[in-house]
Amino acid sequence: MFTFILKRLLQSVVVMLTVALIAFSLFRYVGDPINNMVGQDTSLEERAELRERLGLNDPFFLQFYRFAADASVGEFGFSYQHRRPVKELIAERLPATLELALVSAILALAIGIPMGVYTALRRNGFLSRTFMTISLIGVSLPTFLIGILLILLFGVILRWLPTFGRGDIIEIGWWSTGFLTASGLKSLIMPSITLALFQMTLIMRLVRAEMLEVLRADFVKFARARGLPTRSVHFRHALKNTLVPVITITGLQLGSIIAFAIITESVFQWPGMGLLFIQAIGEVDIPVMAAYLVLIAFFFVVINMVVDILYFVVDPRLRIDKALANGQ
Amino acid sequence: MKLLEIQNLEIQFPSRKSTLTAVDNVSLSVDRGDILGIVGESGAGKSTVGNALIGLLEPPGIMTNGKIYLEDQRIDDLPESEKQKIRGKKIGMIFQDPLTSLNPLQTIETQLVETIDLHLQIGEEKARQRAMELLGQVGIPDPEIRVKQYPHQFSGGMRQRVVVALALCAEPTLIIADEPTTALDVSIQAQILDLMRVLCKQKNVGMIIITHDMGVIADITDRVAVMYHGNLVEHGHTAKILGDPDHPYTQSLISAVPRPDVKLVRFPQVTYIEDIETKKEDIDISSHWLGQGQNFKSADGPLIKLNNITMRFTTKPAILKKNRIYLDAVKNVSLDIKEGEVFGLVGESGSGKSTLARIICGLYSPLLGEVIFSDTNLTALKRQEELDPFRRQMQMIFQDPFSSLNPRMRVHDIVAEPIWFHKLASSKSEASDIIIDLLEHVGLGSQAATKYPHEFSGGQRQRISIARALATRPRFLICDEPTSALDVSIQAQILNLLKDLQAELGLTILFISHDLPVIRQMCDRVGVMKDGELCELNETELLFDNPQHDYTKHLLDLMPRLDGLSLEGLELSSDN
Incomplete structure (x- = not known):
């Protein structure tokens, strides 16, 4: 297990370095950094001097090393557009995105898994067919359309929920949370549902397929033949055996919820990282784009690590390798 | 009072087109301390009976008629919650x-x-x-x-x-065992059956054993019920049914069971099973296609010679050599296979017999040792083009007829593939003639060529595999458990077919099996493998009558005896 984690850590470092390289190449190849920083009336000499001073004439590897070393402590320089350290910008925006992603993920799991189990057990029931149909709509409608429809219904026509922003937030240290105020919570509802809908239907369909597979397994039949009550057969024996693939997909999806909240954040003007990134693209704000890229890669790597470790917790068959290696 | 009483049980599986009656008017009973065997081939409805008893019929199966009593209480019409209390408890x-x-x-x-x-x-x-x-x-x-x-x-x-x-x-007062030992090795099977018998008598419970294996029936049951296509065809004491069956189906079923005690020339013709086209006239090897291009250089010594073969798998890879863990699947095995003989390899799972077969045909390269085929050292040949002519001369037939044929190819194309690969036919029409001829020889008929594998039963698919193997005009066939996934009556047919082809074409066969009676019927010489080592090698009859190695004796002891089978009307092999 220890060697396994060590191996995974090494792989993660390679992934992070590769992403860092791509992010770094943005600086060099998307526009000229000096041009982006200075005004039009700066003379050529001044530009050359600035170039020398910033180390832009140094060899490629030295520059990359400097970038990677700074990035590893979260230092991505100044935003061209906001004239503030990128670190500060991210720290400001991160809580909003993370809170939104967390709520969406919990929603997707808490509704998706029970719906998946239900549709697997009552395969031909009316409610199951309804769920399946709705899930098809959920998968096929684009996120922005769902967001706009929700805004139209609950924000414009019924006027129950705010249509944009985070509402009132409370600062706890550097973290700003919307969980503690009524308007903050209200603002969360529509964006999180919009973001969760696709993941929810995906998880539901996955759980359903896995559940149908496991229910055919011999050990489920044997559990029934021992007279175990239906509930125990379904939930203690069958459901737990569907978890490994569900964990895999959920992990990947959580990563993409964080990474691709961009559309939802734009629709609801949610002050998160996605919105920051979209604006950065519009303004060719390369430090912000690079930081976003590296940060998202970091999230994916961490989530995948956690997923791999969860496998060991869920499935005892993976744990045995260690015992075998010890000569048992 | 009977422990269990089944009266006129009828179970149907309705489908959109028609209704299949899986169990038709079956009546049985079991006493405490009594072991009843239900025997039959796949599709006979024997497992369905077992599932009906505990109220767990696979949907859409329903019990359409009959009554089931457990200790004089009717159990088949109880509500689901009551049935749940019976399962496991009773x-x-x-x-x-x-x-x-x-x-x-x-x-x-x-x-x-x-x-x-x-x-x-x-x-x-x-x-x-x-x-x-x-x-x-x-x-x-x-x-x-x-x-x-x-x-x-x-x-x-x-x-x-x-x-x-x-x-x-x-x-519980009743135990139902559905094929309890089919997935186990013979020595384990004997232990489990022993355990079940002891527990049954000790605890005085009734037991129903559902199996396709006559050996298990002979070994453990007191009474036996024979099922065929949902019907109970015969029912009585085990010794009576095995020794002197009345019903023609039981007779043909029992005659199809490979005999452990004597070697027969061929299996008696089994009636009562799926129709197979009767074979065309025997092949005359001198004029037939299969005989052409057989101008192989005949080997001076044995056809196949294995010298000190060792095969090593890494079970736990590691960067440092000392941390790696290896498994030696085959350890220092040497043997010869003579031209025209059937050589048997027998052993339990994990003994390395399949690994050895894969080494011979070049799917694995061994760590040490050499494979010499017709005086050529195959392990020394590295280039594909050098190996191909030898590959053509040896072909393999695998165990599982369901996964060894590509489901998306027509039978014609499946058989044609090796012909094209080895460039054995000059035109399409010539290849088609060959394919149809082959299919007729393996008993499938020419119309089989246009169908897909899923349209055939397990036995028929194995015939397709045989036709495909013959398509390269091989001189050496490797059969890796060719019949262990088949019912006994089908097994008898396939083994007969292999025997006929071997005699007509003068094939050399390496026949791998875990089943000693099958080995006795098929092979001229036998090697016994255990844990990757070859522990005994002898003429089949000598080995069976006078085993030398302890492990061979042990295996022979575990072989189901099937005492009391009659020899009437059977043609004994001259080897006896």
Whole structure:
């Protein structure tokens, strides 16, 4: 297990370095950094001097090393557009995105898994067919359309929920949370549902397929033949055996919820990282784009690590390798 | 009072087009301490009877007629909640595959305690106590340690013991075992059957054993019921049914069982089974296509010679050499196979017999040693083009007829592939003629060529595999457990076909099996393998009559005896 984690850590470092390289190449190849920083009336000499001073004439590897070393402590320089350290910008925006992603993920799991189990057990029931149909709509409608429809219904026509922003937030240290105020919570509802809908239907369909597979397994039949009550057969024996693939997909999806909240954040003007990134693209704000890229890669790597470790917790068959290696 | 009484049981599986009657008017009964065997081939409805008894028919199956009484109480019309109380508590069930019968994510203890506490309601502490006792009773050593382990930490035989323990949890009065030993090696099978017999007599419970294996029936049952296409064709004491069956189906079924005691020239013609086109006239090898291009250089010595073959697999890779863990699947094996003989390899699972076959045909390259085919050292040949002519001369027939044929190809194309690959036909029409001829020779008929594999039964598919193997005009066939996935009557047909082809074409065959009676019927010489080593090699009849190695003796001891079979009307082989 220890060697396994060590191996995974090494792989993660390679992934992070590769992403860092791509992010770094943005600086060099998307526009000229000096041009982006200075005004039009700066003379050529001044530009050359600035170039020398910033180390832009140094060899490629030295520059990359400097970038990677700074990035590893979260230092991505100044935003061209906001004239503030990128670190500060991210720290400001991160809580909003993370809170939104967390709520969406919990929603997707808490509704998706029970719906998946239900549709697997009552395969031909009316409610199951309804769920399946709705899930098809959920998968096929684009996120922005769902967001706009929700805004139209609950924000414009019924006027129950705010249509944009985070509402009132409370600062706890550097973290700003919307969980503690009524308007903050209200603002969360529509964006999180919009973001969760696709993941929810995906998880539901996955759980359903896995559940149908496991229910055919011999050990489920044997559990029934021992007279175990239906509930125990379904939930203690069958459901737990569907978890490994569900964990895999959920992990990947959580990563993409964080990474691709961009559309939802734009629709609801949610002050998160996605919105920051979209604006950065519009303004060719390369430090912000690079930081976003590296940060998202970091999230994916961490989530995948956690997923791999969860496998060991869920499935005892993976744990045995260690015992075998010890000569048992 | 009978423990279990089944009256006029009828079970149907309705489908959109028609209704299949899986069980038709079956009446049976079981007493305490009585072991009843239900025997039949696949599709006979025997498992359906077992499932109906515990009220777990696979949908859409329904019981359309009949009554089931357990201890004089009618159980088939009880509501589901009452049936649930009977399952496990009154009727214990044992399934075929111990590898999949247990929940892989829970310890043995959790699964035992859950079941015990549910039925006996004695609290967790006492249930744990009882779990330990049960494991002791079914012969699991160190139950205190083993009970904390997960199913994958047990071997197949040990898992089946755990399954037996689970079935015994609540002291049921009736145990139904559905193919309890089919997935196990012979030595493990003998142990499990022994255990079941002892427990049955000791605890005075009734037992129903559902199996396709006459050996198991002969070994353990008191009475036997023979099923065929949902009907109960014969029913009586085991010795009577095996020795002097009345019904023609039982007669042909029993005659199809490979005899462990004498070698026959061929299996008696089995009537009563799927129709197979009768074969065309025998092949005259001198004029037939299969004989052409056979101008192989005949070997001076044996056709195949294995010199000190060792095969090593890495079971745990590691960067440092000393941390790697290896498994030597084949250890220093040397043997010769003469031209025109059928050489048998027998052994239990994991003995390395299939690995050896794969080394011979070049699917694996051995760590040490050499494979010499017709005086050429194949292990020294590295280039594909050099190997191809030898590949053409040896072909393989695999165990599983369902996964060894590409489901998306027509039979014609499946058989044509090796012909094109080795460029054995000059035109399409010539190839088609050859293919149709081959299909007729393996008993399928020419119209089979246009169909897909899924339209055929297991036995027919194995015939397609044989036709495909013959398509390269080989001189050496490797048959890796060719019949162990088939019913006995089909097995008899396939083995007859192989015998005929071998005689007509003068093939050399390496025949791999775990089944000693089959080996005795098929082979001229036999090698016995255990843990990767070849422990005995001798003429078949000498080996069976006078085994030298302890392991061979052990295997022969475990072979089901099937005493009391008649020899009437059978043609004995001259080897005897």
